[in-house]
Amino acid sequence: MAFISSGYNPAKPMEGRISDIGPRKYDEFFPPVIKNNFGKWLYHEILEPGVLMHVAESGDKCYTVRVGGTRTMSVTHIRELCDIADKFCNGCLRWTTRSNIEFMVDSEEGMKALRDELNSRTFDGGSFKFPVGGTGAGISNMVHTQGWIHCHTPATDASGPVKAVMDALFDDFKSMRLPAPMRIALACCINMCGAVHCSDIGLVGIHRKPPMIDHEWTDQLCEIPLAVSACPTAAVRPTKIEHDGKKINSIAIKEDRCMYCGNCYTMCPALPISDGEGDGVAIMVGGKVSNRISMPKFSKVVVGYIPNEPPRWPTLTKTVKHIIEVYAANANKYERLGDWAERIGWESFFKLTGLEFTHHLIDDFRDPAYYTWRQSTQFKF
Amino acid sequence: MAFISSGYNPAKPMEGRISDIGPRKYDEFFPPVIKNNFGKWLYHEILEPGVLMHVAESGDKCYTVRVGGTRTMSVTHIRELCDIADKFCNGCLRWTTRSNIEFMVDSEEGMKALRDELNSRTFDGGSFKFPVGGTGAGISNMVHTQGWIHCHTPATDASGPVKAVMDALFDDFKSMRLPAPMRIALACCINMCGAVHCSDIGLVGIHRKPPMIDHEWTDQLCEIPLAVSACPTAAVRPTKIEHDGKKINSIAIKEDRCMYCGNCYTMCPALPISDGEGDGVAIMVGGKVSNRISMPKFSKVVVGYIPNEPPRWPTLTKTVKHIIEVYAANANKYERLGDWAERIGWESFFKLTGLEFTHHLIDDFRDPAYYTWRQSTQFKF
Amino acid sequence: MAKFATPQLDQLESGPWPSFVSDIKQEAAQRAANAKNIEYQIPVDAPEDLLGVLELSYNDKETHWKHGGIVGVFGYGGGVIGRYCDQPEMFPGVAHFHTLRVAQPSGKYYNSTFLRGLCDIWDMRGSGLTNMHGSTGDIVLLGTQTVQLEEIFHELTHNLKVDLGGSGSNLRTPEACLGQSRCEYACYNTQDMCYQLTMDYQDELHRPAFPYKFKFKFDGCPNGCVCAMARSDFAVVGTWKDDIKIDQEAVKAYVAGEFSPNAGAHSGRDWGKFDLQKEVVDLCPSQCMKWDGSKLSIRTADCVRCMHCINTMPRALHIGDERGASILVGAKAPVVDGAQMGSLLVPFVSCEAPYDDVKEVIEKIWDWWMEEGKNRERVGETMKRLSFQKLLEVTDTPAAAYHVKEPRSNPYIFFKEEEVPGGWDRDLAAYRKRHQR
């Protein structure tokens, strides 16, 4: 494979260099119906799961077909999306915040042909390439992170558990029978890239063992003070140890103060934390970002730990599915999962779901923990 | 005045000594109707402000007449209470948690005679000795602390402002027109002896100047490390200073970290904090301890500072009265002040009361402060 | 003729509310007249000097009392608060002005014999001024001198059979609501539990051995008249487990307007006709009630026993029969780490004398707190610092959903080493074989 130059000359990096040009301007890529009715939309309707109709003041209608996407996506797959866009949508398409893909047309017939085409395509392995759905009071695509496919600090995989969970919830991606929209997210570690902390259901990779200390390399690979100050619980401190007969600077970890956040490992590669038998997933529920009815709220940890069970994470998948079924059977119309849990009380949430309440679920992180304890005689036996 | 011995012999302190006998047993002092119906009460009714009727399974009725009391009370006054108890109540009487005094009789006629007698007595200065009232959806007696009459750390007086406030609220002590019970408390400093932190209206003495440092005495009068560790904001630290040509151990205070709690002064008398022009009173509202309808809650600071204006604290008194009038005019039946403020939103509370919202009212004490900021686009313009 | 002019305080004699100034003046006059020829053991003009120093404070807007020195009675570490005036030459009558805390009876019932006995002692050996009562609940005898302390203690114990209360880093004088003596809501005998525990813990009350103060308070029901869960480190609040008892005929009588709702507490205003749906059913915090026009029903499993319906219709609704109490731990006022309310530890404990179940919890908490608590740290602060889990652990309480208002919203979870396969000892070399550096 021969090196092919783009035209860049490493000897003269500034020659003809273009920089600081930012993104392409948003309106370059609008489909005609969008361009023509920008800022003039009157109302919309979800015609069927995955199909939206927006009506403009002009009387124009924009039909949108939404399909689920794998966030990790090949150029082959993108080219196939382009082919469809070329065929039905003047080459236009867009992505949503939740990694869905949307195609827009200006007629109902166009929409139907497009929808059928999208639903018809499958991978060789059998899964749908472009399942139509993800709207209204159903389950939209999961927001997720990289996991074992590309991240250096994960406590679980991302794409794998997402595939497993979405397979289990596929009917609810394709329908709108839930009391309210259901947003699920997965973060492969507690850094929580993505709004996992405010999702109806948040799956979070967690470690459960304090980091190992690779003393031989600590001082060479790390700024020790940065690792020390990275610890939210003051479990990490600098120390001097004897290694191979030499006194060297290293790090000590007070194990009973460590809650395995991995923040020190982020700062210092000589503190590896991931551990096959220790790592796994916590389930958080009841968060939301919308201001609708109730104010936004954080998700709460309701299952402290589920082991990593590749390739299909059956315990995790089953638990998520079960929570959703109990929610669907019990919540009021318009009630997000967290609003439901708050209305019935969290002790009723555990009773109804049958999830075990363990000591892991009680907050013990700093002063605000107190506010989550029950300062009342109001509770249900 | 000659010394009169009780019989105690200082040379032999253990001779005949009685200790660890605790309080008198509670049932020694029960009036007959209480003794006879203990644990057998069926229901009660407030017949008129200050008058309760409890009905027992036996059919017995206990009529209680409640009167307001000054917490600071002379033996002459107590003897007068005893005279009344002897005359009407077999010598029995009791105090409530809020320093009211209650007399119990077993007939309606007895109650009426008693009530009229109590209402009839006045001090030479003109005030009532035993005003009947303090029940139901009205204002009960204020719980308060010592203030300038006996305490070493107060930022305001207690008995004085309480007298001034209760004079202004006397009609509501004598009636039951409010949406719900109204509990008012006053603490002369932020130590808050009494449930000021959970009262419908809490008046709290506050300092506003960092302590002075009496360097000459610091090391002689204080355990410096205790003063240092007493500071919740780490504003106090040990230092060495030059005094009269000698290096001595003393204390330094980072003034911009000090919020004048006086906790260091409690530990170290060489750090006097009280200041005539700095000290005053903050008003907190909306707390409650009952679990009725809503869970118990803390009072919130709605006026950061009102100067000490002895002898009658007119600004304080007027502000309290005003808050109560706005509450009375706007809250729903059964709604405690805090429940009302939460229902309408605190921004509406400030709008309706006309109280100025200042930067002092925003929490800035440690991590939980964050939870009091507004994490929503839900607010009223 | 008053000893000091008190023009400011004099203004506090007007107005309807009982004037403490008038009362102190009346005491001053009584002592000056001394009709009973009492041999006053401390300055006869103490009340006048007290008015004088208070008037000075009204001018300066600053207190004139100093930190107390260590004064007390032999063998006790608390019960007396030393207090000195910072202008002793101006006010010699209150130059030394110590306070004694005297144990009040549970529920604060008295008879005149006892009170007169107290007055006699305090007339002769003190200022004649008291607090009825102090914030924690004690009878407070306000102002005497050091030499009188043992004399007063002797007379209290020998003549009145009553002891001092608590102060300092010990068990403070426990306090109870009036409970079953006069309240149909009381779920247990608050007075008796208070009395028995006070007696059982006399040593902890009189001899400071704790990191800081520790308070018990006993409320008979969730109405919380004695503020147990807001004001005491260890709050016992009555509750019940079974159905609220409903007298359907009485419910109808309320609806028909025959009975006054809320026991007449709202009679000072015309709130309109009683609306059972709006005023009771709709306000139920757990939405567990139903009124079909003739029958009121309650889903007990959803009831959180907030007391609202019972308070509103005390003739129709009554607490259940399976009675006991909840225990909440850690309440305190702001200093140092901010105020706390009690946090629910034990949802239900039966309340039969001799209260061993309750005492077991208390003693486990004390053992832990005395071991782990820092100087001047209330147990609520120890809980905050060491976690609620630790409190569960030391009291052998399994974690349950009723312990929290909501589960944690951060994933910073501690696991116990024994919960994690393989524990925390790991093989770095094996790891490095799987993962090159």
Added chain:
Amino acid sequence: MAKFATPQLDQLESGPWPSFVSDIKQEAAQRAANAKNIEYQIPVDAPEDLLGVLELSYNDKETHWKHGGIVGVFGYGGGVIGRYCDQPEMFPGVAHFHTLRVAQPSGKYYNSTFLRGLCDIWDMRGSGLTNMHGSTGDIVLLGTQTVQLEEIFHELTHNLKVDLGGSGSNLRTPEACLGQSRCEYACYNTQDMCYQLTMDYQDELHRPAFPYKFKFKFDGCPNGCVCAMARSDFAVVGTWKDDIKIDQEAVKAYVAGEFSPNAGAHSGRDWGKFDLQKEVVDLCPSQCMKWDGSKLSIRTADCVRCMHCINTMPRALHIGDERGASILVGAKAPVVDGAQMGSLLVPFVSCEAPYDDVKEVIEKIWDWWMEEGKNRERVGETMKRLSFQKLLEVTDTPAAAYHVKEPRSNPYIFFKEEEVPGGWDRDLAAYRKRHQR
């Protein structure tokens, strides 16, 4: 024939949801076939090696990626994330596997020309694998080698007229909801504000000069589809000040069942007949609505613009005309000090290009945070550490009740020295004259 056996991953090909494994396999097959005779600049079998390393992780249950080294393009401090495999001998095709972040257009509209251009570059110079999109919103090109970085950057800028996104301690690539392009709720042109601010702050985006990362997100209304107030340090969320516009006839059509409530979002279940009172009026969080059977009215002064009524009846209710946005500051995920949501700073700002009002707030916050922020401290943490008051001060914002959900419950109030008569310098000697020691 696949290079590695991936029995575990193969199980992720079944089931209805699109399989990323199938997709990577299809890419591997395409590259192996190379029908277009592309001169691959990085190993052709990168996708296969990626499946291999992932299968290894499925066996070990541990990641096999190492900390990134410092890689990038000349003159930029971000936009590229270095990534190396910890078993490079086993998987040489992904031994070096860096990521590029490419700036996405606001609202993520594309045409096929642009996307195909991107695919062509990434086919030849990268793994052929992407993320559409990364968590912050960028197009993520997943996996290339160091020597290709400048080449890719050159082709992106010269051929596709697109720049890299942000990474590291700088302004991260801003993101907007689709706003007015296709939403009747959008209160301002989110895409334009996002685009303009991204252009204006290119320097801050490419050249790390902040204590830590800083994110802008732009939501058109309080529904918050792009999660601005949960995920961005600086959230601009559309709102309005005047009345919600009501079409009473359309309201009646909803009541009559002519229009599907909530835009049809609940059509998957029979929820019964639409009940305006129960489903809208009773759920209003500020109880500002009234329905008398023929007319719906809203007290605007009490409306908190939660969107519920508008969402439920989009044909009848429309956002007001006096439009702008609220600004909320400080959201972040848990690390280090716990998660935060954005706290309301500016209740209303008009949103007219060139957005100087918004930029003024941003720049004041940056000035302060760059001065006072600690290393790796998000601005939300700086706010927590230095107080919300400080944020108000540096942004010249007067404190107002809408800044809080509730006022403080502790009396630990700081006063400014100039607020207190006499300031903080006091005369100890004078004090000691009033108060003896």
